[in-house]
Amino acid sequence: MPKLTRIRFLIAVLAFTCSITAMAQETYRLKLAETWGPNSPILGETTRNMAAMAEKMSAGRLQIRIDSSNKHKAPFGIFEMVKAGQYDMGHTASYYYKGLIPNAMYFTTVPFGMIAPEQYAWFYYGDGMALMEKVYRPHGLLSFPGGNTGNQMGGWFREQINSLEDLQGLKMRTPGFAGEVMAELGVAVTNIPPGELYTALERGTIDALEWVGPALDFQMGFHQIAEYYYSGWQEPGAEVQFLINEKTWAKLPEDLQEILRVSMRTAAYDMYAQSTHLSGEAWARMKQDYPEVSHETFPPEVIDALRTATRKLLAEAAEEDPLAKEIISSQAAYLEQVRQWTNISDRAYLNTVSPETGD
Amino acid sequence: MPKLTRIRFLIAVLAFTCSITAMAQETYRLKLAETWGPNSPILGETTRNMAAMAEKMSAGRLQIRIDSSNKHKAPFGIFEMVKAGQYDMGHTASYYYKGLIPNAMYFTTVPFGMIAPEQYAWFYYGDGMALMEKVYRPHGLLSFPGGNTGNQMGGWFREQINSLEDLQGLKMRTPGFAGEVMAELGVAVTNIPPGELYTALERGTIDALEWVGPALDFQMGFHQIAEYYYSGWQEPGAEVQFLINEKTWAKLPEDLQEILRVSMRTAAYDMYAQSTHLSGEAWARMKQDYPEVSHETFPPEVIDALRTATRKLLAEAAEEDPLAKEIISSQAAYLEQVRQWTNISDRAYLNTVSPETGD
Structure with a gap:
């Protein structure tokens, strides 16, 4: 190769190598x-x-x-x-x-x-x-x-839940599958936009609500207006x-x-x-x-009924698909x-x- | 610049760029x-x-x-x-x-x-x-x-532990800090190389041992020669x-x-x-x-004594440094x-x- 051609070839090789590298970059x-x-x-x-x-x-x-x-x-x-x-x-x-x-x-x-x-x-x-x-x-x-999120809490309640009876007609915000299960037990399930939840609970539009857990519930302020914080079963x-x-x-x-x-x-x-x-x-x-805030667990008869309703709904879903x-x-x-x-x-x-x- | 000089300059620039890239690579x-x-x-x-x-x-x-x-x-x-x-x-x-x-x-x-x-x-x-x-x-x-490893088990025991009395003179392989705590309760703590553990437990050279948990204990075979598998407190x-x-x-x-x-x-x-x-x-x-393998928990008086001994040893360590x-x-x-x-x-x-x- 003549000198200039060799130089051009060298440039081409270098340029090609650099463009490969550039692609990877x-x-x-x-x-x-x-x-x-x-x-x-x-x-x-x-x-x-x-x-x-x-x-x-x-x-x-x-x-x-x-x-x-x-x-x-x-x-x-x-x-x-x-x-x-x-x-x-x-x-x-x-x-x-x-x-x-x-x-x-x-x-x-x-x-x-x-x-x-x-x-x-x-x-x-x-x-x-x-x-x-x-x-x-x-x-x-x-x-x-x-x-x-970790284990989610069962929600904030203004009154204690001591029996299945206490759930009848209870107005609660709890969305999704958990809401369907709650509805099976006679709860009046509603959904309310997050921004209105505090006021709804404070004014008694709802009796209870489920959000996430302490880390995210804290900023919502529910602990200031509801005393009973229940352990979860739903998430x-x-x-x-x-x-x-x-x-x-x-x-x-x-x-x-x-x-x-x-x-x-x-x-x-x-x-x-x-x-x-x-x-x-x-x-x-x-x-x-808020020292009056109290941790609660649902009584066994409530847990058993929730589990039975959950199993029924899951069995129905399994049958369909x-x-x-x-x-x-x-x-x-x-x-x-x-x-x-x-x-x-x-x-x-x-x-x-x-x-x-x-x- | 004359043509050849320009070309040489171009080659130098390309070569420099490529070498920088190569360094990063x-x-x-x-x-x-x-x-x-x-x-x-x-x-x-x-x-x-x-x-x-x-x-x-x-x-x-x-x-x-x-x-x-x-x-x-x-x-x-x-x-x-x-x-x-x-x-x-x-x-x-x-x-x-x-x-x-x-x-x-x-x-x-x-x-x-x-x-x-x-x-x-x-x-x-x-x-x-x-x-x-x-x-x-x-x-x-x-x-x-x-x-x-997750929560480690308290160990494999050939006899049940029903009281503090049952720990007196018990020959157990349990290394490290847990061994020191056990020794405070009267256990005869020994260390034995892993390869000899199975035989030592089988022949009664030791009465009990602590290893990790089911996943790593399984291959050691301890469940074939000891019936009581205790929940842990030590790790x-x-x-x-x-x-x-x-x-x-x-x-x-x-x-x-x-x-x-x-x-x-x-x-x-x-x-x-x-x-x-x-x-x-x-x-x-x-x-x-091995259906005869049974899960056990230490009785409260044993747990309390283990906790007291742990706190004593930790307090001593805190005082020293x-x-x-x-x-x-x-x-x-x-x-x-x-x-x-x-x-x-x-x-x-x-x-x-x-x-x-x-x-």
């Missing part, structure tokens, strides 16, 4: 829509934790912009927006979409179901992830656990959800897919730890500021086995080390 | 020593899970070679080897090193202390990480949570540990530091989920294969608050939904 900008409002504690911190990890681990190659509900105006339309490709990702709760896809319900939490550590075991080492894929793949979506380990459009997923290089998967997984686990932390703090503060049956059966079988372990470990420990008190 | 090879033997279930899977995430997220730029104890021959020398820079990283348990640094003990688990979700909350949202840094920084080491949430030499840490670029931090964090959480899963499976199988006092006080205060939340959530739920059975 391409920046991917994803948009995520979350159900939550701006600056939402715990839930909104989870999406930001995830995005920060992804950006830092990718040296800026993976950037995730988060839109809260004030921006996209569709807090319960995340599933549809991500499916349509309007957003690449979402952070929401699977059971919000049971109207559209009934089988989505089981991947958040189920009454009388698993607590958080049991449910993570089912998701990652049992059949949970595979079953969730069966539900979401047909919609062109991938779904991942998105953070656990023993509510896991929210990350959704990704599978076309977005497919266009990411393998390293960024793994960065995204691991960022979501860690942010989800972190949310459970943060919920535990803040629930401890908030419950201590509620009791200190083979995939529902597969999911419900998997969860029931897994729970039966893992709960035996929980009972001889954490439950036995908690009961033996402080037998004198249940609260 | 440099491969870092770290060596990790683990306490565990080769193919160790759960524990050994945790280091491999971590290394695989790190490699995949970094597109091969971060490679971690894992040496098991058959290779480095120093299962309980991980701390020293990583401190000396002989290895970049380690996977071990902090409390193994209490002989060298007494304050290392508190970062694994403490008798009558926190269960796993409470302890993760303390590490990541309470003072846990900052206190662990105070203990490890002076040794040029960073320490991170490395995976939780309510044993968290193993990743160690890193801070010089290794400092030479990693920021993105690889974050990839390493997040890989360790996720692998640790995953280990807790896997332990939960495998414990459920193993306990079900033990009961099926200001940092020990700071750690013990932080854990005690955190536990007091977070346990109130655990009691009204998971504990109340577990007790109300299945009141009929403790196992």
